[in-house]
Amino acid sequence: MTAPEATAPEALDLPESNPFSRAWETPFKLPPFAEIAPEHIRPAFDAALAKHKAEIASIIAEPAKPDFANTIEAMEQAGRALSRVGGVFYNLTGAHTNEALQAIEREMSPITSRHWSAIMMDAGLFARVERVYERREALHLDAEQLRLLERSYKGFVRSGARLGPGDKTRLAAINERLAALGTQFSQNVLKDESSYALILDEEAKLAGLPPFLLAAMARAAADRGQEGKHAVTLSRSIIEPFLTFSTRRDLREEAFIAWSKRGEHAGKTDNRAIVAEMVALRAEKAKLLGFRTFAHFKLDDCMAKTPENVRELLELVWKPAKARAAEEAANLAALAQGEGENGPIRPWDWRHYAEKVRQQTYALDEAVLKPYLQLDRIIAAAFDTAGKLFGLAFEEMTDLAGYHPDVRIWEVKEARSGRHIGLFLGDYFARSSKRSGAWMSAFRGQRKLGGEVRPIIVNVCNFAKPEEGKPALLSLDDARTLFHEFGHALHGLLSDVTYGSLAGTSVSRDFVELPSQLYEHWFMTEEVMQRFCLHAETGEPIPQALIDKIRQAQTFNQGFATVEYTSSALVDLAFHSLEKPEGLDPLAFEAAELARLGMPAEITMRHRTPHFTHVFSGDGYSAGYYSYLWSEVMDADAFNAFIEAGDVFAPEVAGKLKRYIYSAGDTRDAAEAYTLFRGRLPTPDALLEKRGLAA
Structure with missing residues (x-):
């Protein structure tokens, strides 16, 4: 029994028991996470790949001569079902995976690579794209359409569309093998990270460790069935403070070597x-x-x-x-x-x-500073900053369920009009089912073609989870990380473009870190710290003297x-x-x-x-990987625009920032976008000064 013929382009011809068989009627079309099981994923992938292949075939077979609508826009409209399946699956494999999902990931990585190689090297499809591209000056396209056409054409060329048959076959095989190897590499690192724990079962081994770290290590030990003990894990939120505070040099060495040698051990996880x-x-x-x-x-x-x-x-x-x-x-x-x-x-x-x-x-002293950095308050600070800069408001939706009990969900609106902007999911705590690090991703991107679609964006972090009933306390680096990833989230949420492949963070790799690294600057302002850095026990705001010390120490180390x-x-x-x-x-x-x-x-x-x-x-x-530094040249210079305006929330500067950077996606060249915002390109001077490395 299959589902009735679906009108929604993302629905698939699957048994009704498979959630991907239908359009989701959930609030905001949020994925129905509770209904999605690993056994639904592979059939959904197979059906979505077949559907996308058929959609592409119909574009190639179109009898009318190639034009922007029947070729470029048609490709944009194709693959909606595949995007929906992939959006759910790849977010789960990063943030809440298991052996079943990892097995599917290993199976699918070469299959999806093969699928995309076949599309991007298809001679008939490329001939249509090339025909439209060659006539671009005569088509009277607007700036975004022209950008999409140019990016589409270049994407085909960079994917091998101009190669001969033998070279196309070899390139497809290379891509397929690289996809499989990349998946295995990632899974090997996660295995080494999740399987390691240095269990400390004697008081002497805890020498020098502050209460906040002891609490996190006790919880980590309990999660591993070691009640009453303490565990050093390879999550940065535990390993870095352990290396900072432990007075046991022998234990620091043991933990550091384990951290440093992830992916290097002989055996199945050797990378x-x-x-x-x-x-x-x-x-x-x-x-x-x-x-x-x-x-x-x-x-x-x-x-x-x-x-x-x-x-x-x-x-x-x-x-x-x-x-x-x-x-x-x-x-x-x-x-x-x-x-x-x-x-x-x-x-x-x-x-x-x-x-x-x-x-x-x-x-x-980090231990003195940490009580002022409560997770909930720093989240509120990130939201408030977005409100002041970009006119956004955030309402937590406690009736909506994420893919894990720790995931929180907020509706994002325009504060003045109440217009829906998107959904934001926050997944903040470390666990063994989550890869290390911090990142932003999307369950659904923004687009206007075929009807307005607003984004569903997620931030994933690995902060230490507190004891039950206690507030989660962050380090200064954790707080900056939260602001950094929320800067990426805003890049996705504020996206305001017609074509999904140009939306949000779909910009050049060395430009994508600008919105995130720039956003970190606001956390360090007095306006934010004095209002939101309140002591976890007393409720007192962070003393000005402590803010001054933080600023003085910014170039330390x-x-x-x-x-x-x-x-x-x-x-x-x-x-x-x-x-x-x-x-x-x-x-x-x-x-x-x-x-x-x-x-x-x-x-x-x-x-x-x-x-x-x-x-x-x-x-x-x-x-x-250089791109963080390349973007830092821009972020140091970009924040100076607010300093020069005499207001870290200067409305005119914030308006240009939103228009040309956060909302524009890849609708124009990155250098042009930055110049429209700042009036010029930056030099490395501000970067060297920010890091305290200027001569």
């Missing part, structure tokens, strides 16, 4: 061979498409344009950062020697002694932070600048590149190669 194969396949792919290296291929479609431009920026920052890190290391060694530790500072020592130096220099990040970006660029990577030993290559750079022995890369998911769990940030 080293995966990395070698991925780098080789990417290099081959680039050559097939006419590029010298994979870095040249990737960067050709970004603001940076060339590996040389990226390297120039990274090395501009690397040199002063390394010098600053050497000064910081000397200060840490002096402190350690004063405490009787005469050996060299090792990577598992840095955070511990840096915190002591920070307390001595700025009298800024920036040598370490910049070296840690920039080394990762330089190694990523080096891997993908290889012309002949056959026989590559990833760890030997990583070590050689770090030696060439003069990497300080006291610091490790923020993301070592075997667990560098940004770069190897998919193509997203491959040859592109």
Whole structure:
């Protein structure tokens, strides 16, 4: 028994028991998470792929000559069912996975790759796209239509549409293999992260740990069936404060090594061979498409344009950062020697002694600061900032259910008119079913073609979950992360374009971090901190003296932070600048590149190669991890526009920011968008000043 012929383009010809068989009548068409089970996913994928294939076939078979409506817009309309299935599935595999979902993910990654390769290399479809593209000047398209046409045409060319039959076959095989390897890489890292716990069962092993960390570790132990004990996990919200506060150097070393060696253990989760194969396949792919290296291929479609431009920026920052890190290391060694530790500072020592130096220099104690950073208050601060800048209002919808009990849901509206803007889901706490890190994603993107569709956006974080009945307390870095990811969320929520493939965060990789990194600046303003940073027990606002200390300490430890990040970006660029990577030993290559750079022995890369998911769990940030720094050049300069206006919420500046950056998606070139907002392109000066690295 199959569902009746559905009028909704996202509905599929499946048994009625499968939720993907029908249009969802839930509020805001939120996925009915409680009804969706792993056994529904594969049939839904199969049906959605078949439906999309048929939709594309009908475009190719269209007897009328190719035009913008029957080819470009028709492709935009196709695949709605596939987008809906994928939107649910891939969010679950990242934020709340299980063995059944992971098995489906392994099955589907090569199948979906094969599907897209077939579409993007189809000679008949590309001929139609090319015909429209060649006539673009005569079609009287508006600016967004012209942008969509140009991006569509370039997407086909970059996907191999111009290649001969043999090269198309080889490129499709490469893409399929890369998809399977990226999935395996990600699952291996998650397995290493979720399976590790350093159980501490003696009081002496807890030396130096503050109450907030002890509470988080106790909960983590209980979640692993170790009631009454404490667990160090590889979630940043636990491992980093443990490395900061524990006075047990032996335990710090043990935990750090486990953290550093994710994806590097011999056996089923070893990612080293995966990395070698991925780098080789990417290099081959680039050559097939006419590029010298994979870095040249990737960067050709970004603001940076060339590996040389990226390297120039990274090395501009690397040199002063390394010098600053050497000064910081000397200060840490002096402190350690004063405490009787005469050996060299090792990577598992840095955070511990840096915190002591920070307390001595700025009298800024993370344990004192943390009670002022309640999760609920920081969420409220992020929402209030969006209200002041962009006129948004947020209403929590406690009657709506997410994909996990921890997920909270808010309706986002225009404050003045009450117009619905979208749904925002917040999933903040670490758990073993969630990959590490923090990110923004979409269950549904915004579009207007075929009727207004508003987005459903999710932020996923990995903060330590508090004891029952206690408020969740964040670190300063956690609070910045929340604002950062909410900046991405706003980029999705405020999107106001016609075509879904240009919506929200569908911009060049080195521009996508601008809205998120810029949004972090507002958290550090007095206007936000004084109102929302209230003590968890007393309710008192954060003292001005403590805000002053935070500001004074903003450039503290920036040598370490910049070296840690920039080394990762330089190694990523080096891997993908290889012309002949056959026989590559990833760890030997990583070590050689770090030696060439003069990497300080006291610091490790923020993301070592075997667990560098940004770069190897998919193509997203491959040859592109530099983009955080590239965007930081813009975010430092962009916030100065508000400073120059004399008001961090200056309405005129905020209006331009919303119009040209947050709402515009990929409707224009990134450099043009930034220039329309700021009146010019930025220079690295503001970045160096922000990080305290200016000469």
